[in-house]
Amino acid sequence: MTGEAIAFYLLAAVVTAFALGCVLASNIVRMALCLLGTLGGVALLYFLMAANFLGAIQLIVYAGGTLIVIVFGVMLTSRAYGTKLRVRPLEMIGAAVVTLALLAGLTAILVRTAGPVVSPSTPDFGVAQIGTELLSTYLVPFEVISVLLLAVMIGAAYLVQPEKK
Amino acid sequence: MQDPVVFRVERILRSPWLIFGAGAVLAGALALALWLLFPLYKGLLADPFWFPILVMAIMLNLILSSTAICILAERKIAGFTQDRFGPNRVGFWGLLQPLADGLKFLLKEDIIPTQVDKPLFLLAPAMALIISLSGFAVIPWAGEVRWPWAPDTLVSTQVASLDIGVLYVLAVASLGVYGVVLAGYASNNKYAFYGGVRAAAQMISYELPLGLGLLCLLLTSGSLRLEEVVRQQAQSGMWYVFLHPLPFLLILVSSFAEANRVPFDLAEAEQELVGGFHTEYSSMKFALFFLAEYAHMITGSAVLVALFCGGWAPLPFSSWLADSTAWWALLIKLGAYLAKVAVCIGLFMLVRWTIPRFRFDQLMRIAWLSLVPVGIALVAGTATLTVLGLQRTWWACLGLNLVALLGMLWTAARSGRTVTGRQDDLPDIHVEPA
Numbered sequence: 294m295t296g297e298a299i300a301f302y303l304l305a306a307v308v309t310a311f312a313l314g315c316v317l318a319s320n321i322v323r324m325a326l327c328l329l330g331t332l333g334g335v336a337l338l339y340f341l342m343a344a345n346f347l348g349a350i351q352l353i354v355y356a357g358g359t360l361i362v363i364v365f366g367v368m369l370t371s372r373a374y375g376t377k378l379r380v381r382p383l384e385m386i387g388a389a390v391v392t393l394a395l396l397a398g399l400t401a402i403l404v405r406t407a408g409p410v411v412s413p414s415t416p417d418f419g420v421a422q423i424g425t426e427l428l429s430t431y432l433v434p435f436e437v438i439s440v441l442l443l444a445v446m447i448g449a450a451y452l453v454q455p456e457k458k
Numbered sequence: 459m460q461d462p463v464v465f466r467v468e469r470i471l472r473s474p475w476l477i478f479g480a481g482a483v484l485a486g487a488l489a490l491a492l493w494l495l496f497p498l499y500k501g502l503l504a505d506p507f508w509f510p511i512l513v514m515a516i517m518l519n520l521i522l523s524s525t526a527i528c529i530l531a532e533r534k535i536a537g538f539t540q541d542r543f544g545p546n547r548v549g550f551w552g553l554l555q556p557l558a559d560g561l562k563f564l565l566k567e568d569i570i571p572t573q574v575d576k577p578l579f580l581l582a583p584a585m586a587l588i589i590s591l592s593g594f595a596v597i598p599w600a601g602e603v604r605w606p607w608a609p610d611t612l613v614s615t616q617v618a619s620l621d622i623g624v625l626y627v628l629a630v631a632s633l634g635v636y637g638v639v640l641a642g643y644a645s646n647n648k649y650a651f652y653g654g655v656r657a658a659a660q661m662i663s664y665e666l667p668l669g670l671g672l673l674c675l676l677l678t679s680g681s682l683r684l685e686e687v688v689r690q691q692a693q694s695g696m697w698y699v700f701l702h703p704l705p706f707l708l709i710l711v712s713s714f715a716e717a718n719r720v721p722f723d724l725a726e727a728e729q730e731l732v733g734g735f736h737t738e739y740s741s742m743k744f745a746l747f748f749l750a751e752y753a754h755m756i757t758g759s760a761v762l763v764a765l766f767c768g769g770w771a772p773l774p775f776s777s778w779l780a781d782s783t784a785w786w787a788l789l790i791k792l793g794a795y796l797a798k799v800a801v802c803i804g805l806f807m808l809v810r811w812t813i814p815r816f817r818f819d820q821l822m823r824i825a826w827l828s829l830v831p832v833g834i835a836l837v838a839g840t841a842t843l844t845v846l847g848l849q850r851t852w853w854a855c856l857g858l859n860l861v862a863l864l865g866m867l868w869t870a871a872r873s874g875r876t877v878t879g880r881q882d883d884l885p886d887i888h889v890e891p892a
Contacts, residue, residue: 322643326578329636349625357632357665364639365658368651419621420682 300341308334319379325364332356346420474550504608514617517594525752526556532807539811560745568741571646578644583739583746586637590750593630593757596623598685600770600791601692604783612783615792616685623684624672627761631668631716635661637750638718638725638735645738653734656818657718657725663825664715664722670833671708674840675765678702678849684761688769692780694850697768701855702840704862706766708833713758715825718751720810724818759802763795767802770795828866835862 311330318324332355339348380388427435470476502508530545530552537544545552570579598616605613620626635658642654675698679687691697699706715722726734736747763769770791772779779787816824839858840849848854 320575322575322640323578326581326640345620345622346625349622349629352629353625353632357629357635358662361632361635361639361658361662365655365662368639368643368655368658420625 297341301338304334304338304341308338321367322364325360325367328363329356329360332360346423468547471548471554472550477550477553500607504605504611504613506611506613509613510615510617513599513615514595517597517599517617518591521591521594521753521756522749524756525749526560528752528756528803529559529748530555531804532810535804535807536811539808563742563745566741568743569738571738573646574738575644575646578640579738580743582637582641582644583743583750585640586634586750587746587753589630589633589637590754590757593627593761596620596626596684597757597760597764598688598769599795600788601685601688602783603785603788605785614685615788619683619685622682624676624682624687624765627684628665628669628672632661632665634716634754637747641739641747642725642735645735647738649731649733650735650737653725653727653731653737657735660715660718660722660724660821663822664712664829667708667825667829667833668712668716670830670837671705671712672765673837674702674705674833677837677840677844678855684764684769688764688771689780691768692771693777695771695773695775695777695780696850696852697766697771697774699766700774701850701852702766702836702859703856704832704836704859705840706762708829708836709762709766711824711829713762714806714809715821717754717758717806719755719806721813721815722821723815724821727815755803755806756799759799759806760795763798763802767798828870832862832866835865 308331311327311334315324315327315331318327332351336348336351336356339345339351499512502512533555534544534552545555548554548558570576595618596616598614600615602612602614604611638657639654642650642652642657645651675687676682678698678701679690681687681690687698718725724734725731726736728734731737736744739747768774772790772794779790836858839862840855843849843851843854843858846854
């Protein structure tokens with residue numbers, strides 16, 4: 294086994310453990326912490342695959358942005374704070390259906406695109422290239438996403454407006 | 459009446475001969491060891507793999523021990539600002555105070571309250587320290603060097619040369635809040651909890667001006683690599699702080715907030731929250747938070763110096779040593795870098811003892827009503843300059859900054875609202891009975 298393979302399996306084990314912890318924990322802040330471990334582990338996997346940009350963005354957007362907002366929300370909602378969460382059977386069935394569908398989809402993609410495993414080499418795909426590609430080849434999806442984000446921002450600003458007297 | 463023995467011990471400790479003699483003996487022993495062991499580590503120095511690891515070990519130790527000196531410097535500067543002596547009992551001029559502090563932290567009882575969330579309570583200080591130390595990986599301490607005994611290999615004093623250097627710094631900075639938030643949550647204490655919540659809100663808000671300031675710089679430099687940004691400044695002699703004073707200020711203010719320093723230390727505001735997020739921490743766990751704060755400050759200063767103040771470039775407006783890879787140039791560059799970082803830390807400390815803490819609504823208004831709009835205007839302006847190809851022309855950049863400053867002043871003068879606001883203007887808060 295090469296060093297890369299060892300690192301990959303170690304990281305994969307850590308990510309899986311944190312993901313399990315996130316699902317099984319009954320305390321919501323511990324869940325958030327496990328989610329942080331999962332997201333950080335995935336970022337490390339990206340770094341391992343020499344996708345530095347993706348790894349850093351994963352840390353900035355998910356671990357440093359989204360998750361901290363979740364934690365913040367949890368801490369400000371007094372009911373969720375400190376109570377133990379229990380899953381009802383109906384919710385469990387729904388979750389199982391969704392996850393199985395997701396798993397099936399992922400497996401289908403994996404089977405269809407499975408090719409020889411290429412060892413990650415030095416990145417010949419730099420940040421500048423990603424930027425150029427985003428603003429030329431993938432301009433339309435990029436713009437669609439930015440319009441979506443703008444809509445979300447306007448919606449949020451509208452929601453938090455004080456009521457007019 | 460003082461105990462005569464204590465008096466005598468104290469007098470010996472306070473004599474300059476003791477401390478300078480001990481310092482000279484230690485420095486001499488270190489120099490001798492380095493001289494005698496030179497054949498052993500000569501090969502490692504010229505090895506492109508081992509040299510960054512050596513640099514990492516040396517720099518990490520330097521930073522951890524300089525936090526102790528920083529604490530002494532902080533207290534001395536506090537004394538200077540408040541017209542008193544500061545620590546002067548332990549050692550000549552208080553120079554042994556860091557040792558005494560360290561000993562005190564080690565010997566205090568380590569209390570873990572019964573009602574805390576124990577794993578998280580133990581994890582929080584470690585996390586704070588690890589995250590604030592990991593930013594050092596991308597700092598280009600002294601450029602590249604070619605040793606006289608191995609003229610073919612060029613080794614770098616940067617631990618990790620990442621193509622996403624600045625993004626890495628942002629990523630680490632965005633994780634920095636977890637230590638404080640977890641400490642606040644795990645302590646199971648209302649005051650600590652408030653501290654954690656405040657820290658979360660504050661850090662999210664101040665990441666925006668930080669990112670906008672960095673964007674201005676990136677548009678100018680055209681590279682995310684820190685060593686490349688430093689090399690550009692060293693070669694042109696035009697440090698980016700001369701081109702972009704306002705983005706520099708944006709990042710400076712945000713790094714005060716990210717490091718949780720006065721005037722932004724609302725997470726530990728003693729007058730309101732006892733000790734904030736570290737109320738329940740004692741002994742070495744508290745010391746770890748202390749270390750993390752100072753390490754955060756040093757990282758922030760080092761990044762700021764690399765991005766805006768020319769990094770290792772010794773002199774502004776000249777390209778002296780910019781292309782030199784000699785070993786003596788390495789020493790001068792490292793000295794210049796550390797001196798700049800020290801000046802920056804001195805500024806952090808002076809501000810701490812000069813400016814009172816903001817109220818929380820003021821803090822939020824400063825971020826969202828003044829720093830973010832100015833940042834967006836600056837990014838738009840710098841982008842326009844970049845399109846015109848003027849982003850490194852000094853008059854264009856300074857003109858942009860001047861226009862932004864005047865626009866800011868004009869808007870502030872026109873608007874009826876004050877940015878910081880007054881206590882009387884705050885809306886009444888109605889709390890629903892539980």
